[in-house]
Amino acid sequence: MGDPGIDERTQRAAFDRYVVPEIEVLYRVARSITRNPTDAEDLVQDTMLRAYRGIARFDGRHPRAWLLTIMRNAQINRVRRKRPELLRDPDATMERLADEDSGDLGPEYQVIERGYDAAVEAAVAALPEKFRAVVELVDIQALSYQEAAEIIDVPTGTVMSRLHRARTRIRNHLEDSGAYVDGRPT
Numbered sequence: 555m556g557d558p559g560i561d562e563r564t565q566r567a568a569f570d571r572y573v574v575p576e577i578e579v580l581y582r583v584a585r586s587i588t589r590n591p592t593d594a595e596d597l598v599q600d601t602m603l604r605a606y607r608g609i610a611r612f613d614g615r616h617p618r619a620w621l622l623t624i625m626r627n628a629q630i631n632r633v634r635r636k637r638p639e640l641l642r643d644p645d646a647t648m649e650r651l652a653d654e655d656s657g658d659l660g661p662e663y664q665v666i667e668r669g670y671d672a673a674v675e676a677a678v679a680a681l682p683e684k685f686r687a688v689v690e691l692v693d694i695q696a697l698s699y700q701e702a703a704e705i706i707d708v709p710t711g712t713v714m715s716r717l718h719r720a721r722t723r724i725r726n727h728l729e730d731s732g733a734y735v736d737g738r739p740t
Contacts, residue, residue, distance in 0.1 A: 560610045568609045572617040573602060579695065580621060586690045587629055597632065601625040618697070619704040626705060677727035685720035688713050693721075 580601055584594035604624050605612075612620055678689055684706075691702040692713065699717075703710040 565606070565609055568612070568614075569606050572609070572612065572614065573605045573621060576618050576621050577602075579618060580625060583622060583625060583690070583695050584629075586694050587625075597625060597629055600628045600632070604628060616701070616704060619701045622691075622697075622701070622705045623707075673728055673731050674724070676731075677724040680727060681720055681723060685716050685723065688716045689720045689724070692717055 577598065580598045581594060584597040584601075585591065588594045588597055601621060601624050605621055608624070678686060681689065687706055688702055691697045691705060692699065697705070699710045699713045703713045706713070
């Protein structure tokens with residue numbers, strides 16, 4: 555199952571050291587990529603399996619970037635196999651929003667907050683892929699510019715530029731939709 559060049563104990567120790575601490579991040583990124591909890595779990599499992607098989611060749615530097623690159627490649631392969639399912643399910647998004655707990659806030663605030671969240675989600679979804687990817691990695695997953703650059707295989711400056719342009723497009727989208735006026739959510 556693993557690399558024949560190292561023993562299974564060493565392979566498991568490396569997996570526990572580099573992969574297991576990143577499982578939560580992998581799942582968050584997978585959720586943002588797939589927009590579906592079941593698909594996210596499958597993608598994380600596929601990523602972990604590939605990481606286990608390749609752990610002997612991993613140099614120990616930047617495990618998160620290494621794992622997210624594996625995830626990105628796994629997702630590309632999955633999408634290629636499932637082209638007819640590229641369209642998102644709008645019902646799943648509404649169901650997720652309905653299930654979110656807004657605490658002890660009043661119903662009026664909950665409606666406004668959910669509407670704004672939906673507007674932000676729509677603005678991010680409307681971005682071209684190259685901009686959406688940096689927003690998801692840097693703003694949503696809280697990765698550094700360098701980590702994001704390694705994952706999408708572009709220079710750090712390109713990540714910063716794309717992020718700036720993506721944020722501008724999101725802000726403009728929110729202003730155009732009336733969800734954001736004078737620098738404040740409405």
